[in-house]
Amino acid sequence: MYAFLIISVILTGKAISQPIHFNDAELKRYLTTEGCALTNTSGSTYVSPDLNNDGEIQLSEANEVVALHITDLIPSNYFIRSIADLDHFSGLQDLTLISLDSLEGIFQPSLNDLHSLFLESCKHARHIDISNLTNLTISLRLEGIDTIDYLNIQNGHVANFFSLFYSEHIHYACVDSIAAEYEEVAWRMISGLPQTTNCSTTPTTTDRRDFNLIRVFPNPATDGLWVEHPDAILTRLTLFDQLGQPVLDITAPHHIRNWLDIHQLPTGLYLLEAVMADGRIRQKIVKR
Known part of the structure; x- marks a missing residue:
């Protein structure tokens, strides 16, 4: 019994001290360089999440972070394309992203404790889906974004400051279907295009224009799934596990629609990255 407990403690310690694998190297460079985080012990002083200054961020260090303020003012020094790696910061409550010109969007981040989100002047963040953030109740600010192709903020309530x-x-x-949210969005829609409360209703190809969207079906999946883009040929598909490790990789598919065989993978949550000529898109999938 004691031996079992000792082994459990050792394994748990190793998991907590494991360095996070970052798929976005620029995000890692920012987090290990800049004083951008408030932690459980830093008070009002912003520090780097790399608390021991070893050039890596351990899961234990990420778990200490309660707020992140990531900004890259002109001239740009960082080229952060994705914040998917922030899913490792499970205790994050407040997230600010300002002037990240390379950021491609926000795609249902797994930040269950997040209650405040401020996204400002990220001109290429044209796909925003935060419908899964059910605790986003204090503040939601999506400001200074000239064009938004896809916006899904249907999470059951309106933040106190929206x-x-x-x-x-x-x-x-x-x-x-709440007046304050419905009416605010109505003012921002392109003329002639209404907002909707039915998220299963997707825009037509004409209305969608140059959406950076991929379609994954079925999802959840058991044996395999189809991945397609409405307009572009996908050049690479990579599947990452919850530790950010690639577990499946297909280079240079030849079609707009591609099949991924996942029957051999353990059940759980995965991140799919699809690469095309003009960028990349990430989407979560569930293996049953």
């Missing part, structure tokens, strides 16, 4: 200040030209929006 703002789309200087965000215009929304092509598609799914919102909660």
Whole structure:
């Protein structure tokens, strides 16, 4: 019995001290360089999440972070394309992202404790889906984004402070059936395009224009799934496990629609990255 407990403690310690594998090297470079985090012990002083200054961020260090303020003012020094790696920061409550010109969007981050989100002047963040953030109740600010191709903020409530200040030209929006949210978004829609409370209703190809969207079906999946983009040929598909390790990789598929065989993978949550000529998109999938 004692031997079992000792082994359990050792294994748990190793898991907690394991360095996070970052798929976005620029995000890692920012987090290990800049004083951008508030932790459980730092008070009001911003520090680097790399608390022991070893050039890596351990899961134990990420778990200490309660707030992140990531900003890259002109001239840009960092080229952060994705914040998916922040899913490792399970205790994050407050997230600010300002002037990240390379950021491609926000795709249902697994930040269950997040209650405040501020996204400002990230001009290429044209796909925003935070419908899974059910605790986002204090503040939601999506400001200074000239064009939003896809917006899904239907998470069951409106944050106490909700703002789309200087965000215009929304092509598609799914919102909660709550007056404050519904009316605010209505002002920002492209003329003639209504917002919707039915997220299963997707825009037509004409309305969608140049959406950076992929379709994955079925999801959840058991044996395999199809991955397709409405307009682009996918050049690479990579599947990452919850530790950020690649577990499946297909280079240079030849079709808009591609089949991924996942029957041999353990059940759980995975991150699919699809690469095309003009960028990359990430989406979560569930293996049953």
